[in-house]
Amino acid sequence: MKLTKTFTAFFQSEKASGLLLLFVTVVSLLLANSLIQNEYIAFWNTEIGHHSITHWINDGLMTIFFLLIGLELEREIYHGELANIKNAILPIFGALGGMIVPAGIFLVLNYGTQTQNGAGIPMATDIAFAIGVLSLLGNRIPPSLKIFLTALAVIDDLGAILVIAIFYTQTIAFDNLLYAFIILAILFIFNRRKVHHLAPYLIGGVLMWYFMLNSGVHATITGVLLAFVIPFGDGGKNTASYKLQHFLHEPVAFIVLPLFAIANTCISINTDWYEGLSHENSIGIILGLVVGKPLGILLFSFLAVSLGISKLPRDLKWKNILGAGMLGGIGFTMSIFITLLAFKNDGEEVITYSKIAILIASFLSGTFGFLWLKFTFKAPIKSIKIK
Template structure:
């Protein structure tokens, strides 16, 4: 299986970005529990206009992240691994299982409680972290595993976006929502009229984001919607879609996601932090990510292949898929993002304990996935030079 240049660029940027995310997360946690703890946490809560710095990052800059996710998804649908039912079926089934089973485990522990709204938290996979861990295994990783995990994570993020739109929207200001939809319709007309200049789409996207922000629907949804009205054409280097996608790779991987990680992991961990881990909410998050993710991904993939809907690539084994499922349990970015939405009215303590649970679960999932794959993947055969004796 050959990888396209676009996919290679995406994989490489996400690989380095994942390692950077790990570094800044550890750094942020250290500073948040240092002598300058109060000033550090207060900085991220500083008001800039109507919102805090953290809010602008979460609702503003993360829209750009979702724009990139939308562009990647569009490319995969038109030209990549999701362009045919045969290729797309396995990661689709895997992603579905990786959302349903973790959410089911969480709800089994939290149904009827004040924290049942957090069912979407263990459904997400962090692309950057998952690929960053996979990259540590070097050239022993088969191409099909890279493609499977990346496609699964992209579909997973799409599922998370749908969950955000449906379940984490409280009150809706319909006038603002209709204006945002109207702008989207106008941009779609420009697309059909073959207007390829990026300028009107980006300006329209900014206005659409503003009205979406004030509609009650989470503003980051704008990023995905905008991605699908930007002209794709033949997907070549001269197309608008390719240009903006190529441009966004590095800013998202090396600036936006690290900034999100720093702002949202400035967690002051007190001496009794472990007491929050025996709550059904935190148990549900950890169990959902560590157990539910690999179980759901493997089980649904197995059912899909058994029913003849999916095909397991020749260089993938079922035990390898378990390792991919473990890496799928690294929730981090999207899980924290959904936590902020799910518990925005439930107090800082619930959010803090949920973040700690996500960090613990992501660490366990990433470590377990790395060592599992290290044991199950074959080491590459080293080519030896022939020595001629004269």
């Protein structure tokens, strides 16, 4: 299987981003539990324009991340792995299983409790971290598994976005929502009229983000909606979609995601931090990510192949899919993001315990996935063709 240059560039940026995320997370946790603990945590809670710095990162900068996800998903649909429905079915089914089974495990433990709203937390996969860990295995990983995990993670993020839009929107200001969709409609008309300059789309995107922010629907949804009205054309280097996607790769990988990680992992860990791990919420998160993710991805992928609607790549075995599923259990960025939405009215304690559970689950998933794939792929791949 050949890798396109676009995919290779994306994989390399996500690889570097994952390693950077690991570094800044460790640094943030150390600072949050050092002698400057109070000053460090207070900085991220500093209010600017009636919102904390952390809030601006989560609702503002993360919109840019979702814009990039939307652009990458669009490219996958038109020219990538998802363009061929037979190839797309396997990661689509895998992603569905990787969302349904973890959410089911969480709900079995938390249904009817105050924390049942956190069912979306173990559904998410962190692309950067998952690919970052996969990259540590070097050239022993075949291209087909890299493509499978990347496509699965992108589809998984789309699922997380839908979950946010449907389940984590409490009150809706319909006038602001209407204004946002009017702007979206205007941008769609620009697209159909073949307006290829990025400026009107970016200006319209900022206005749409403002109205979405004040509508009750999470503002980051704007990023995905905007991605699909920016002209894709033939997907070449001169198209608006291509230019914006490649411009955003490095800022998102090396600024947006690290800032999100730093701001949301400045967790003060008390001596009794482990007590929260016995709560149904923490158990649901850990079991959902560590057990539910690989189990769901494996079972649903097997179902797709058994039904004859997809096929397993020739250079992969089911034990390899299981290893990719383990890496899918690295929730981190998206899981923390959903945590903030799910428990924003339940107090800081439940959010902190949830974050600790996510960190533990992501560490275990990354470690198990790395060791499992290292065991199942003992010999390096001789060469990878890039077209």
